[in-house]
Amino acid sequence: MNFKLVVGWLYPELMSTYGDRGNIIVLTKRCEWRGIGVDIQMIDFKTVRKNIESCNVIFGGGSQDRQQGIVIDDLRTKKGPVLKELFEKGVPGLFVCGAPQLLGHYYMTGDGKVLEGLGIFDMESKHFGKSKPRCIGNTIAEIEAGFRVQGLGYRKTVVGFENHGGRTYLGAGVKPFAKVMKGCGNNGEDGTEGAVYKNCIACYSHGPFLPKNPHIADWLISKALEVKYKKKILLKQLDDALEWQAHEFML
Amino acid sequence: MFQIAIFAGKLVCLISKTLRLGAGATWPGEIALRLDPAILQKFSKQQKNIILIAGTNGKTTTVKMVETILRYKGLSVQHNASGANLNNGLVSAFLTDAGWNGRLTSDYFIFEVDEATLPNILKTLMPNIIVLTNLFRDQLDRYGEVDVIAEKWQEALLKLDTGNQSIKMHQTVVIINADDPHVVLVGEKLATTVKYFGLEDASLFLPNMQHATDTIYCPRCGSRLTFGGVYFSHLGKWACGKCRLTHPRVDVISRDFPSPIEGVYNRYNTLAAAMVAKEVEISDHDIREALKNFTPAFGRMEEIDAEGKRVKILLSKNPTGFNESLRTVLSSKQKGPILLVLNDRIPDGTDVSWIWDVDFETLKNYKEKIFVCGDRQYDLGLRLKYVGTAFNMHGNLEEALQKALKETQKDQMLWILPTYSAMLDVRKILTGKKIL
Structure with missing residues (x-):
């Protein structure tokens, strides 16, 4: 059987801050190398519901303040409800960078303004102004169980780079994505990094998260296939020697 | 204190030179600044011919090109070492030039300025020419977002118009890359003389937009800009259909001054340098002749x-x-x-x-x-x-x-x-x- 996936990419022009495209490249190539066809569905202002519904995996990158200001209304009112339906059905997603701020209930800026979020994830974010320093640097975290894909290479760690001013606090409706080993993570207090709701991951790691974390890339692909074709589909093991070398170099 | 700072700074210059420590680009300035925090201002008061080059890419090459042209005309030029583009680098350049009495000797001073440092430097130093080359994403962990830099530039430049508190009114010419919408917005409200350069060469347009762009949405109103053509990243013939921010009419184009080195970005550097030279009243013919002997900056x-x-x-x-x-x-x-x-x-x-x-x-x-x-x-x-x-x-x-x-x-x-x-x-x- 010829498998095919549609990768939805949210606002590629506006939510691409620093190498976010790497995640799309990695998802695409890792499918192609296994003979799985890939279509990229760019999701921007003009994209209609039908096209978003056709997506089998969703990716959202980071955006600078001005860019976020441009997309936020469209994202919340026009795209949010469809995305929520997809995630409820188990469609996998990956959101990097400021995503925890975007996907939660609200984000309070440094000067006390409350920006409403998509409300898909049970969490809230705050910026404490100058009283709390920006979190910048390489990160290492230990992932919670459940991301292992049968028959494929696996590591308990994820590596990344964080650069954020806000702090996120998780509610009972989401699970943390990982436990911080190095870096700040969600808030620098409770040791959590990112959040998971159904099959959707939000993390503070920014930019190209998947290249050095091929196990997470494969988990997203395997979930996407499982939900689309309604059965477990075994993925072929790829030669990930270089991926793991790059991963382990950061540990 | 000025004299002590000069003496100490020059001494460090001399020591690092004799011992070949290779640290002469910033340390003399650092020491002098600690002894006399107002030293930059004191130097700049002595000298009217100060040229600043700021932007993400092209600073070092543009400085070297301006220097080549001015030297060709027999003018003496002092510049800061490439990469030494913070206050201490500028003071070091002044110290290298000054005699032990603190008097400056060169006709012209050309400084490349770190994009984040430009607002700070404009508080103390009054240039007669400022070149703004371009704004791209660069080292987010250090510089922050492009928008924030642009806002700070505009704020600092607007103060020049009214004359800021520490410096008397002065006429500064601002030279701007017309192909970069964000830099154009920075210059838009200035009352001082603003001049523009742009390539104006459709044969250099890329077939497709690149992924690495920063300003493809209007920096003023946020609508998607339209591009008649793109040279690279977001540099091109742009226009905003909504708020009508438009590509300004340019004073020089690429055909006027051929670039002595390969690369589309070097055409921009050439135009920026040529415009500076024109401000110094060097003829187009001499600019072209001078650039024939240009040798690239290191790396x-x-x-x-x-x-x-x-x-x-x-x-x-x-x-x-x-x-x-x-x-x-x-x-x-x-x-x-x-x-x-x-x-x-x-x-x-x-x-x-x-x-x-x-x-x-x-x-x-x-x-x-x-x-x-x-x-x-x-x-x-x-x-x-x-x-x-x-x-x-x-x-x-x-x-x-x-x-x-x-x-x-x-x-x-x-x-x-x-x-x-x-x-x-x-x-x-x-x-x-x-x-x-």
């Missing part, structure tokens, strides 16, 4: 002879710069192997995420060997793996250089594309000299 299209092989070094430190370096290599008549070197030290930025914004896909069918090296060789290797092109990875730079030189035929060019600290390392190995 910027610099050609080096190594073990009888020709090597060109193209500093490549952010997505836009890297894309343009690749374009230059691929469109050059000189073929040869490529060595890519990625470091993640403080001068490079510790975050290497940006390599995924570079269109390495253009290397897919490259016929010659590609070598990968640097502190973050695995990240760069991984990027190329996902392009689907073959490459050789080396942990040791000396070894990588040796292998790459060996692969370079006599009639070929070895192209080296390094980040900043990697460029210094490469040069040190190839020439045996330390720069900074």
